[in-house]
């Protein structure tokens with residue numbers, strides 16, 4: 157095959173198609189579909205993905221591919237197909253979509269190495285280049301005219317391995333080890349020659365006389381309290397040698413994980429898992445909704461479903477929302493499947509993520525547990541895809557391509573003919589509606605394990621507290637309950653909704669809040685640095701003491717952050733011990749895990765935190781959950797705000813009384829009569845579903861209608877408005893009269909980073925022309941987007957209306 161069609165890394169809508177390139181003789185057989193190449197493009201050289209190889213092109217005088225970046229394709233045939241479909245569906249660019257599927261490090265700089273894995277001789281031409289070495293640079297291999305065909309054959313036979321080594325300080329993959337370079341007798345002889353006063357040098361040598369195994373240099377230096385300058389003469393004399401060992405960066409200490417075994421399933425688990433097993437056994441693509449209350453044992457169902465998949469020699473993807481990808485969750489999967497598990501989430505460094513991805517690519521693991529992008533794991537023999545907490549908004553990517561992991565899962569499930577399991581206690585309305593209609597198979601688990609009752613929920617009307625003269629942020633009932641639990645030696649989780657509840661600064665004289673000069677939103681006070689920060693751009697200033705508007709000195713901060721809650725609570729109950737978990741206290745790597753284990757070791761009465769603690773955590777001793785402020789969530793300008801409130805309250809309540817101790821929940825609110833609060837307190841999902849469906853129908857929202865949000869921004873407000881207006885006009889002209897087109901309207905936050913933002917929305921049931929029309933509109937504005945700083949973003953089935 158002499159011609160490759162390539163998607164080039166030039167992200168514009170005009171270059172959003174394949175370009176044909178000639179494959180030079182030297183690279184034939186090397187260039188395959190799914191590898192990255194370097195190609196000339198205009199006057200530049202750019203990276204590109206090879207889509208396919210062919211014999212002929214409609215164009216003549218093709219340019220040649222300059223370089224191949226991969227010997228093993230980074231995109232499988234399935235992923236190539238998926239990317240094409242996804243880009244079309246999401247109106248995004250092919251190049252962006254393919255890049256979203258790969259670890260970001262493949263975009264950064266790295267070095268390529270080839271490593272010999274066998275003691276046997278390689279073909280002679282290769283042996284001369286290796287020249288006795290174990291590992292050589294790929295670049296050197298190419299420079300010295302190594303034969304790529306031969307190299308690839310050796311890779312396929314497993315004699316040689318090709319790998320990327322990440323450059324820069326990220327790279328801790330290679331660790332420096334020391335080992336004896338000579339026989340013990342020779343070392344002993346050498347010891348005699350070392351003068352007595354070179355005490356440290358003698359210690360090092362003695363160490364290697366007693367230990368034949370290599371030791372990491374860093375550890376040896378620590379143990380013997382010595383350094384390189386002492387070691388070097390021994391290396392120079394050829395007594396000790398340095399070697400580099402590749403070890404996977406492992407963010408989880410595997411040694412601390414206790415292996416677990418399949419538990420005998422409860423009756424409802426058995427009923428739920430049977431259809432999944434059948435679908436696994438019969439290689440059937442079927443979408444299941446596992447609707448199970450918190451604590452019903454969904455995770456055990458996932459684990460035992462996966463077990464069957466592995467028995468068949470197939471692979472599994474488990475998606476867990478970023479926020480609940482806690483060490484506890486990871487342990488449950490590693491405990492059951494041990495080294496077969498790779499973990500992918502945003503807390504890992506680029507290098508760590510890449511290591512995990514490499515294990516998947518090399519088929520060294522069978523299960524991946526990860527956040528959204530793990531849905532692209534390059535498995536080629538998938539047997540199941542599980543999406544836990546399927547209602548979580550973090551499954552939707554909010555940059556291009558704005559895909560939802562659920563839709564990708566359906567594509568892959570169909571491709572591999574395997575089941576997709578969506579699990580949740582509070583499925584998103586769209587999902588539950590589909591399950592009710594029979595589009596998905598509904599599996600219900602309405603009871604908690606051991607039939608523990610759901611903890612009773614008490615709603616406290618904070619308006620009454622105020623009338624009774626209580627001006628603190630804690631109701632009297634909550635304080636009493638906290639004290640009671642403390643007396644009993646039980647623990648408490650206090651949850652504070654983060655949104656709108658950070659501290660802002662307001663002038664008491666003129667009532668102005670201090671805002672970001674480029675984003676139109678209030679700045680947030682950060683006590684640790686005594687700064688005011690904008691949460692949208694990076695703007696930050698020192699805390700002001702004089703009002704920027706009226707120059708009075710009456711500037712105060714308002715609102716409640718977790719830190720303020722902590723202080724206020726300590727004033728009411730001085731002896732209380734609190735562990736606070738929020739973005740500030742968990743910034744350092746491993747802090748999250750450390751705080752949780754402190755809490756489970758009962759080093760504090762209360763775990764206080766934001767969304768971060770709402771999910772997945774499972775503490776035996778927690779018997780009270782308090783929710784401090786839920787109202788801010790209800791008032792978001794978003795048609796899903798009731799649903800989100802219901803979901804959050806249900807999640808939070810699920811944290812109490814999961815084990816033998818009974819639990820209780822106290823919710824403080826200013827709007828106790830709202831149906832999402834009331835029904836959440838009764839754990840009545842079904843009732844909430846019908847009530848909310850009515851609202852959606854009345855206001856023409858999903859699941860009755862689909863939405864498309866088109867978002868326009870520009871430094872000039874009039875321009876942003878005009879373009880949006882023009883777009884609505886074009887849409888009205890080209891779409892059927894079945895659709896509703898709303899806008900142009902200013903976005904809820906009109907200005908971010910000095911760009912003005914306008915939007916319009918399409919509501920539709922079935923609109924075959926929609927994607928083509930939007931694509932035409934984007935084409936029409938193509939030049940302005942490149943030259944005139946115009947931004948147009950299309951979001952199909954949006955989750956963020958901001």
Ligand code: ADP
Nearest residue numbers: 419420421422449450451452453454455456605
């Ligand atoms: P969910 O994911 O639905 O919230 P979990 O999977 O966390 O529920 O299960 C709740 C608790 O019940 C966990 O502590 C789990 O270990 C336990 N559990 C689940 N299934 C079983 C079983 N079949 N036998 C005994 N304990 C179980």
Ligand code: ZN
Nearest residue numbers: 672675690693
């Ligand atoms: Zn800002």
Ligand code: ZN
Nearest residue numbers: 663666703706
């Ligand atoms: Zn003022």
